[in-house]
Amino acid sequence: MNLNELGLDRWLTNQARNLCQPGQRMARVTVVHRGWYTVRNEEGEVTARTTGRFLHSTESTCDMPCVGDWVCVRYQDTQNAATIHGMLPRKSFLRRKYAGKRIEIQMIAANIDVAFIVQSCHYDFNVSRLERYLVMANEGQVEPVLILSKTDLISADKLEQLIAEIREAGISTRIIAISNVTGSGLEQIEDAMGAGKTYCIVGSSGVGKSTLINRLIGHDALETKAVSDSGEGRHTTVRRQLLALDQGAMLIDTPGMREVGLLDASDGMDDNFDDIHELSRGCRFSNCSHTQEPQCAILQAIEDGTLQQVHYQNYLKLKTESESNKMAYAVKRKKRKS
Ligand SMILES: Nc1nc2c(ncn2[C@@H]2O[C@H](COP(=O)(O)OP(=O)(O)OP(=O)(O)O)[C@@H](O)[C@H]2O)c(=O)[nH]1
Numbered sequence: 239m240n241l242n243e244l245g246l247d248r249w250l251t252n253q254a255r256n257l258c259q260p261g262q263r264m265a266r267v268t269v270v271h272r273g274w275y276t277v278r279n280e281e282g283e284v285t286a287r288t289t290g291r292f293l294h295s296t297e298s299t300c301d302m303p304c305v306g307d308w309v310c311v312r313y314q315d316t317q318n319a320a321t322i323h324g325m326l327p328r329k330s331f332l333r334r335k336y337a338g339k340r341i342e343i344q345m346i347a348a349n350i351d352v353a354f355i356v357q358s359c360h361y362d363f364n365v366s367r368l369e370r371y372l373v374m375a376n377e378g379q380v381e382p383v384l385i386l387s388k389t390d391l392i393s394a395d396k397l398e399q400l401i402a403e404i405r406e407a408g409i410s411t412r413i414i415a416i417s418n419v420t421g422s423g424l425e426q427i428e429d430a431m432g433a434g435k436t437y438c439i440v441g442s443s444g445v446g447k448s449t450l451i452n453r454l455i456g457h458d459a460l461e462t463k464a465v466s467d468s469g470e471g472r473h474t475t476v477r478r479q480l481l482a483l484d485q486g487a488m489l490i491d492t493p494g495m496r497e498v499g500l501l502d503a504s505d506g507m508d509d510n511f512d513d514i515h516e517l518s519r520g521c522r523f524s525n526c527s528h529t530q531e532p533q534c535a536i537l538q539a540i541e542d543g544t545l546q547q548v549h550y551q552n553y554l555k556l557k558t559e560s561e562s563n564k565m566a567y568a569v570k571r572k573k574r575k576s
Pocket residue numbers: 387388389390391416417418419442443444445446447448449450461462463464465471472473474475476492493494495
């Protein structure tokens with residue numbers, strides 16, 4: 239595979255010009271291990287470690303390479319190991335707040351063209367959670383596509399109902415309904431994928447992300463495991479990994495996410511909730527909190543039934559969460575610096 243087939247484009251090449259020193263070559267991170275990386279270039283994959291100087295130049299976990307990143311590496315004489323000296327700016331990314339109490343940004347993947355956001359029709363389905371993923375994708379300049387998996391476990395009527403629920407929430411994102419068991423919908427996913435483009439699959443544990451990749455690759459490249467009836471996932475996939483398909487696209491498998499916490503995602507919020515954003519221009523007061531003010535266009539729209547209450551509540555919830563995490567993060571970084 240040449241570097242363009244690995245996803246390198248003109249923008250990234252221009253970035254590399256200022257960054258990669260003589261003797262260094264470009265490579266793409268395909269796996270992040272604890273303390274080391276697998277990187278790939280036109281000749282194949284090798285093990286790589288960051289140099290001390292590179293480590294020293296990083297300020298937060300976000301500055302460390304993640305899967306999908308492009309890095310400047312120096313290959314050792316033997317050609318089977320390399321050192322990472324620099325990292326290119328990211329064209330796009332997926333990131334979230336770490337799960338649990340930790341107030342820190344966790345990178346999921348970088349330089350992604352499309353996020354396949356997978357929810358299972360069976361137990362996992364949740365429109366508010368879908369909206370979180372959409373905010374995450376919008377924030378990182380990644381095009382989202384929704385995948386409803388395990389359609390073999392529900393009736394056609396039920397599937398229609400789920401899709402209607404998504405549309406009623408004002409989500410116009412493309413939806414592909416699939417079954418890894420019957421194979422239905424898989425050709426739509428194949429058609430949606432282009433050579434040299436990178437696709438990242440995200441969603442809860444047990445929804446069939448790795449199974450989908452195996453089906454697209456045509457053999458069991460990734461481990462998958464049955465889930466209990468209640469849908470409790472087992473977190474079978476434990477690392478993010480970039481794989482290349484024969485047809486030329488690249489796919490990143492990710493471990494199931496329990497939480498999609500938002501931290502400083504205001505751009506993603508505006509994009510995803512553009513209906514609310516648009517409506518709010520009609521409020522009488524420019525600083526309207528849309529809770530009790532007179533002549534509030536949002537409250538009016540809810541009353542008229544043109545804006546769904548749940549959609550608006552979710553907006554408020556995500557906005558508050560994103561902003562309060564942002565503040566906590568800023569305080570934490572300030573403390574660390576001093
Ligand atoms: N009925 C049905 N089962 C499926 C489908 N896709 C996957 N499964 C099953 O669901 C279970 C979980 O699949 P995985 O592919 O391991 O799920 P995952 O999303 O990769 O899970 P994590 O790696 O834990 O994040 C396996 O037993 C699969 O065989 C589907 O379309 N229909």
